[in-house]
Amino acid sequence: MHIEPPFIAHTHEVFNQSNPLEGYNSYRGDSALQALVRHHGAGWAEAELDAHGARCGSAEVYEWGFQANAHKPQFASHDRQGHRVDLVRYHESYHRLMALGLEAGLHSKPWTDPGPGAHVARAAQYYLQAQVESGHGCPLTMTFASVPSLRLTPNIGEAWLPKILNRAYDPRNVPHTEKQALTIGMGMTEKQGGSDVRANTTRATPLAAGGPGELYELVGHKWFTSAPMCDAFLVLAQAPGGLSCFLVPRWCEDGSKNPIQVQRLKDKMGNVSNASSEIELRGALGWMIGDEGRGVPAIIEMVSMTRFDCMIGSSAAQRQGVAQAVNHAAGRAAFGNTLIDQPLMRNVLADLQLEVEGSLALTLRMGEALDKSLAPGGNEHEKLLLRLGLPTGKYWICKRTPLHTYEAMECLGGNGVTEDFIMARLYRDAPINAIWEGSGNVQALDMLRALSRSPETLETWFVELATTRGDDPRLDAAVQNLQAEFADLDDVEYRARQIVDQLALTLQASLLLRAGNAAVADAFIASRFGGSFQRNFGGLPRGLDIDTLIERANPHS
Template identity: 55%
Template structure:
């Protein structure tokens, strides 16, 4: 018996990742119940050992840059492991990229968000090109002629990798290049030049510090045109089959997101097409940024769900000190607290997807709500992800600290969404801009929150306190993070009070909307229904 392996949790495979009550209830609530069949099919694949192996292999074998061919010719290609292409093929086939834009059906963007949430739990890195392809359509619609050419390819459910002219492909993917080494989030400091060529196109010359997913077919790029900072579509391959003058200098060696390629690039007169008007680049590309910010929230919520699912599974199969971990009071407190954070993130994510869907269809007030709620959620949900990942990992003890558990991969990935598309300060300041320059956005926010008015006195008090936070305009920028946190929490509280089981809503209001708890997970008050909460994260395996 000294060498027998026992008291170890079995691998968590053979389950439906979409069997998440908060997710399914939200999909129904936001009018996308018609997609539940496809969501279950994707969730079953996501829970399979085969898909999980794809995720492992894609991270074990990161992309490799090939700058030249054997003869010394410049090719600037990125080589991926076959597992990456399997993940991408499933994502595109199931429409996780841009297909909602091709469908006017109510709930299309909600269905896509739910599927992105489920499939991201297999492997997060490949979500980058999927997310940017989704977001690129919103920006391209500023130039209808360009959109008419590219949108059918961007929305195609055919994954067709490789560098060829767009007209020769069944489907294409889009990336983005905004950040430069001297500017970071301050894109108005960009120095990349765009010079008109006289035929309606421009020649771009300059450098980008981060080019997301350089293997894509086209990129939205910011550059300084004669009329000011402008947005451009830069194809990777020109119609005649020649490679555009976009040079991949190196791939970034990142903390996480290892399966995905991010590059430094230089443009040497690369041909690009103006999107929108000259001088209005930020206003044009912000349409794309808002969509990718939504995916930052979805991705963080997905990571939380994955982490707590693994933690609960481990605790239900592991014993210590004479009892299962899941039956021990302090561990139960920690698990339940992790479930609360996950459920609140999922509820907020799906409401934002619903607001996006309705705003695109012109439903009054939804765009204004999304403007404020998305900024607050981008700040808070993404900020909570690393702490949640660390605590989920710790629930597995030493087993969680080794690579075989995949929890280190989750932990390394967890800070990314807080940085991508504007770090915490950028998101918090964006929230302030919305509520000071567009008062209707704050009105829409509190209208949504107060749909739960009178249901829980702690929530009502927290809403009043949030309003008071906004009263002192002189110090508002100094307190921007505090404002973003409180607005996100009251919106999460309102959603849980209205839509989640009483046990969850009650524990959330007691632990997140009052001031007498510690900052660490595992601080739920006595009397919280821990069993009902933890059961929300339990999964059934085949």
């Protein structure tokens, strides 16, 4: 017999709560991404991007992200019998995310299938997956980025690249000789050096004659080695001829364990699904990559690509943040009106979307530059554009993301700061890309270094900006101000951040003009170069097409 509970048990019903943002297609719901994919020559990839967007927007894959972060990696130095194993165990959801990315070729497609739009298409697909969870992106990125460095030494590249480029995932703790699919990590940072890798103290001694592709013994430490279960690592060490780059496998060719010993895992504020470790190299064997004494140029081939992926990942975090904010605002009412219909909230949401528009435009333009510069014969303009564009984009986009994520989180109110919602994780993860692969100061100084070593890079930048000269007087004035900055070289290092800010904003504005959406370009230029531009979002001037911006921000549009 059914017994009605007493009236006092009926305290309330749940209403005025937005539905979770899941079960949608994150590519189909992103008109800005679709337009830029076509604009930068990757329209041929739309069917695959659409399929990946449906997968990444599913409730199942979102849950993988939550579970991979709820269950941090666990480290065991020894097995139960006392043998040294240096084993890091991950939650099954982390492995599922890794398999999703590797099987999609996020680590390999532009290398195995190069051509017009290849890097753009891969960047767009990575952008979709990074919105779900960022930690697993670290080994995906490092594996992808290792390819140019490994190609510097043909005998090593020929032996390792077929398995590295294989679109499969094998997380087993077994020698690389027993696997058909491998992942690659990187070890540069040491306690005493940080970004100053020339201060590294790890030593490499040749076992025979030495030189490119030859075997060395490494003794030393690394203060930050992420994804320590990768099958091998690109490592910097001091060889007799100077700082050099080495490929150091976790297992030796004979199947014995290479003495790479994990000391502990870092207890990080964010990026927690990805293990980051301190390691000791106790006579570890590794092959020299590139020439002896040329370790920085060798590994910078990898670092350039990891910086590009930092741009993608931070742009993805911005997109996920504004999508969550709009989804919440559309399903929540306050003070008599739905949040998304309230003027001040619309100002905030539109401004957040403008940041995404600029970040994505700059990122995919660099993807196009990669495609053109790596094509047979290369393209000198595109190579020079990358030399300035990668540090500029990495600095600006990654630097803007924590503030952007905080503002998007605030749109959700109290829900935004609880771990049940993705915004809390996005906020904890947001500073990571700005710090890793060279912090803000390193990027700004790298910009100045590029100009001092190759002054033609600055001319290339202004040639790029000249494509929209005369299209908008406000942008023209901003470009003139930028030129004036470079005309005055006094205290240029002190002013480096101010200069790189202007480099980024002027190119973003020019790219948005070229992309063809007048409402977006006008709003970006009016807000970023007008007198009202400020650090807080939600200060857009009057007279802009806010409706268009909100529609482009809406993941359900």
